Amino acid sequence: METEKKPILEMRGITKRFPGVVANDHVDLELFPGEVLALLGENGAGKSSLMNVLAGLYRPDEGAIFIRGEKVQIDSPRDARNLGIGMVHQNFMVVDTMTVAENIILGLTEVSMIPDMGKISDRIREISSHYNLKVDPSAYIWQLGVGEQQRVEILKQIYRGAEILILDEPTAVLTPQESEELNNILRQMTSEGKAAIFITHKMEEVIAFSDWVRVLQHGKLVTVKRTSETNPQELARLMVGREVLFRIDKAPAEPKDVILEVENVDANDEKGMPALKGFSLQVRQGEIVGIAGVAGNGQRELTEVITGLHPVLNGSIKINGKDMTNRSPLAIIRSGVSHIPSDRIAMGVVGDMSVANNLVMKGYRRKPITHGGLLDPRRILDFARRMIDSFKIATPTPDTHVKFLSGGNIQKTILAREIDSCGGVLVAAYPSRGLDVGATEAVRNEMVRQRDKGSGVLLVSEDLDELLSVADRIVVMFEGQSMGELSSADAEVEMLGLMMSGVSKKKAEKEYYGSDHATGV
Amino acid sequence: MQLVFEKRKAVSRRAIVLVPILSFIVSLILTGFLLLAFKANPFRTYMAMFIGAFGSWSNFTETLVKATPLMLTGLGVTIAFKLRFWNIGAEGQLVFGGVAAAWVALFWSPFLPAWSLLPMVMLVGMMAGAVWAGIPALLKTRLNVDETLVTLMMNYIAILFAEGLYYGAWRDPEGYGFPGTKLFPEAAWLPRFSGRAHVGLFIAIGIGLLLWVAMNRTKWGFELNMIGKNKKAARCLGVNVKRNILVALLISGALSGLAGVSEVTAISHRLQQGLTMGYGYTAIIVAWLSQLNPIAGLFVAILMAGLLVGGDQVQMMMGLPAAMGLVLQGMILFPMLAGSLFTEYRIKRIDPRNSRAAESNEELSV
Structure with missing residues (x-):
């Protein structure tokens, strides 16, 4: 590695535990002045918690931090700031109703009771012209776009003397042009001896932005690479990890009629940015279609437009041949769609209600749970006992509140309810995320069983092994578009990785197999 | 240790x-x-309060008189709170219900057969309460306006509106300057059964029991529970969250409106100053203390009414503030x-x- 330069920052053996999970497991990190380090990893790999340790928001259980070779203790964000560490969070920490200048000095103890806003504004203008960060110090935050707000955050950290800038998924909210601008700012900063760490799970950004890349997986550091010596497909493989947990026994698919059809759908995300761009997809009865892609490329919006939770701007969604575009979630449930949502705690269950009640949250509308206009507690309990038995949900009693169950059993509760009520289409988003091996296997087998019973299953996952072993076909999503489709029988992880980083199938094939390979799909 | x-x-x-x-x-x-x-003996004071509230039948009927509006508003608030919709506007909904009841009782009697006057008074009063709670519900579901502030502010609008009426346009010209309307026609009186205790009590108890069944044994109650405890999940599971909030708040307001109706038609027989003694606010305590259980709410309302009546008693007997x-x-x-x-x-x-x-x-x- 670098020998002549001394690192500006070193983290040694950082371990951070939360109840039930190890977020960081003896992670080492080095950052050199004048360089940009990318921290790459899947959701939950421990990138953010590592950076929160550095920013003084979490205290590590083990490990040491050195700044310019000196051991330091960072107990608060203020300590971090005094050491020249500044963090730009994913959700900007700005006050909407205050001006840019006010936001920048907010919380600074050096500023006198009655700040000289004129002088402060001059200083802000000075910094912003130096870094070519176009920001008007007297503008109110609410008047600014997302990209401008991010510039304010960066400006704030520079104003406060940050030498080490941490950016948590900075490009998630930016347009390509704004990303380019951000890259220029980072380059300018590093040319002056400052350093930056940025958290991302997009391979192409690692390549474009960074000098070094460190890959985290399940809280552990798996690789340190010079960016110039790696490529997107290697990074994809490193990020996802290669070990295959187990194989699912399944017969070849026997697809029948199309049951779910998504046609040229456009949709925006919650911030109003395009999330789906002319996306099309077909799922047939008796097959599992996997959606591969790095999180944040429109998968969530895809599952939510299908289930009626998110508006479709253009295009159509047909279920069983019937147009269900922008119908209510209830109408879509009634048309036979079951949904295992991505955020199981927030969307899938009501934690403060019992397991039994959660199990009937679809069945309560009809017989036999509702009997003579009233809910029948005995039938609810009977039904719940049956579900608990057949899906092997580990719960002390059917009356136990769901929030007291483990993640795997919460997922089994959702699975039981959704599969029991499934009328032909199952939309499953990250169904095995965060589950232990046993629960993962149960979830995957259940999806195959649904397929064999003739349902069409749409499986969104970040776990390529899951997609390769469970799905029959895999569609790769990138920035709201389909990069093409592979049959899982002959898909290669490297190919998927390339396509996940935005390379179209044709180009990926050329790169992977050489120019003359004929496709088998 | x-x-x-x-x-x-x-x-x-x-x-x-x-x-x-x-x-x-x-x-x-x-x-x-x-x-x-x-410098008062707590034991003697509590004893006096207890006797004042529950010590004799006539004292107890007074407690029931005050318990009736507390039951109705308490149940109304319970429905809203079940949804985590912070309706602290039961006071205003009660007053607006009372105003609407007075309007029908005072001005519609020439056009209605006598037997239909009281039902009409009750119906319109409940509708008025429902409207008064429906406005913040609409603002919340359409524009995401915070309900706490809106319901609170609408209390003042209703209270001052009522004051404007009984001090001004509706004031009884023969009332010797007393702030209140003319007496309602007797056809608009809600019957009493003992002392001032009136049939509103039985209506309230009936509604309490019905509400328990509705909240615990019907699809409606099940959805209310889901929405209150996890709005996002409820939506994912096909529950129409907005419509449910609106309907629940209409019912919530209607119950408080009914409390206003029974106060003016059974107790004062006119719209006058002192229509409510903060029942709509005490209703919040009733709802919390009953843990949003409608049947428990009935008992808690009686307890809270006992504190009010007993408080009056210690003022008379021991010279302590009724407060x-x-x-x-x-x-x-x-x-x-x-x-x-x-x-x-x-x-x-x-x-x-x-x-x-x-x-x-x-x-x-x-």
């Missing part, structure tokens, strides 16, 4: 029942100190809020010198 909070493995049913009762006892003790500061009853009411909420922790947590004793012993140590659970 060290005490730590430990999360329970399940919600404690015992704590759900015990916490409100213990909260009441704690509030008696705390208020006892206040009474000592007034003592209100102080007690308010005092209950604090231990109640603190105590609700125990439904999900328990206190565990740990001996730091011997951590192995700590594992097997007795747990102090409520």
Whole structure:
């Protein structure tokens, strides 16, 4: 590695535990002045918690931090700031109703009771012209776009003397042009001896932005690479990890009629940015279609437009041949769609209600749970006992509140309810995320069983092994578009990785197999 | 020895029942100190309050008179709170219901057969209460306007509107300057059964029982519960969240409106000053203390009414401020809020010198 330069920052053996999970497991990190380090990893790999340790928001259980070779203790964000560490969070920490200048000095103890806003504004203008960060110090935050707000955050950290800038998924909210601008700012900063760490799970950004890349997986550091010596497909493989947990026994698919059809759908995300761009997809009865892609490329919006939770701007969604575009979630449930949502705690269950009640949250509308206009507690309990038995949900009693169950059993509760009520289409988003091996296997087998019973299953996952072993076909999503489709029988992880980083199938094939390979799909 | 909070493995049913009762006892003790500061004997004062509220049939009927609007508004608030919709506007909904009732009673009688006047008064009064709660519900569901402020502010609008009427346009010209309307025609009177206690009590009890069934045994109640506890999940599971909030708030307001109707048609027989004694606010305590259980709410309403009546009594008998009853009411909420922790947590004793012993140590659970 670098020998002549001394690192500006070193983290040694950082371990951070939360109840039930190890977020960081003896992670080492080095950052050199004048360089940009990318921290790459899947959701939950421990990138953010590592950076929160550095920013003084979490205290590590083990490990040491050195700044310019000196051991330091960072107990608060203020300590971090005094050491020249500044963090730009994913959700900007700005006050909407205050001006840019006010936001920048907010919380600074050096500023006198009655700040000289004129002088402060001059200083802000000075910094912003130096870094070519176009920001008007007297503008109110609410008047600014997302990209401008991010510039304010960066400006704030520079104003406060940050030498080490941490950016948590900075490009998630930016347009390509704004990303380019951000890259220029980072380059300018590093040319002056400052350093930056940025958290991302997009391979192409690692390549474009960074000098070094460190890959985290399940809280552990798996690789340190010079960016110039790696490529997107290697990074994809490193990020996802290669070990295959187990194989699912399944017969070849026997697809029948199309049951779910998504046609040229456009949709925006919650911030109003395009999330789906002319996306099309077909799922047939008796097959599992996997959606591969790095999180944040429109998968969530895809599952939510299908289930009626998110508006479709253009295009159509047909279920069983019937147009269900922008119908209510209830109408879509009634048309036979079951949904295992991505955020199981927030969307899938009501934690403060019992397991039994959660199990009937679809069945309560009809017989036999509702009997003579009233809910029948005995039938609810009977039904719940049956579900608990057949899906092997580990719960002390059917009356136990769901929030007291483990993640795997919460997922089994959702699975039981959704599969029991499934009328032909199952939309499953990250169904095995965060589950232990046993629960993962149960979830995957259940999806195959649904397929064999003739349902069409749409499986969104970040776990390529899951997609390769469970799905029959895999569609790769990138920035709201389909990069093409592979049959899982002959898909290669490297190919998927390339396509996940935005390379179209044709180009990926050329790169992977050489120019003359004929496709088998 | 060290005490730590430990999360329970399940919600404690015992704590759900015990916490409100213990909260009441704690509030008696705390208020006892206040009474000592007034140089009054707490035991004698509480005894006097109890006798004043429950000591004789005639005293008890007075308690029931005050319990009736507390039951109705308490039930109304319960429905809204079940949805985590913070309707603190029961007071205004009650007043607006009373105003609408007075309007029908005073001005519609020439056009209606006598038998239909009272039902019409009740219907319009309930609708007015419903409208008054429906406005914040609409603002919340359409524009995401915070309901707490809107419901609170609408209290003042309703109260001042009513004042404007009985001081101005509707004032009884033969009332010797008394702020109030003319007496309603008798056809618009809600019958009394003993003393001032009136059939509104039975209506309230009936609604309480019905509401228990609706909340615990119907699809509507099931959806209310889902929305209140996890709005996002409810939506994912096909529940129409906005419509449910609107409907529930219309019912919530209608019940408070009915409280206003029964106050003007059974007690004062006119719209006048002092229509409400803060029933709509006490309703919040009723809802909390009953843990949003409509049947428990009926009993809590009687208890709260007893505090009001008993408070009047100690003023007469012991020269203490009548507000003592209100102080007690308010005092209950604090231990109640603190105590609700125990439904999900328990206190565990740990001996730091011997951590192995700590594992097997007795747990102090409520």
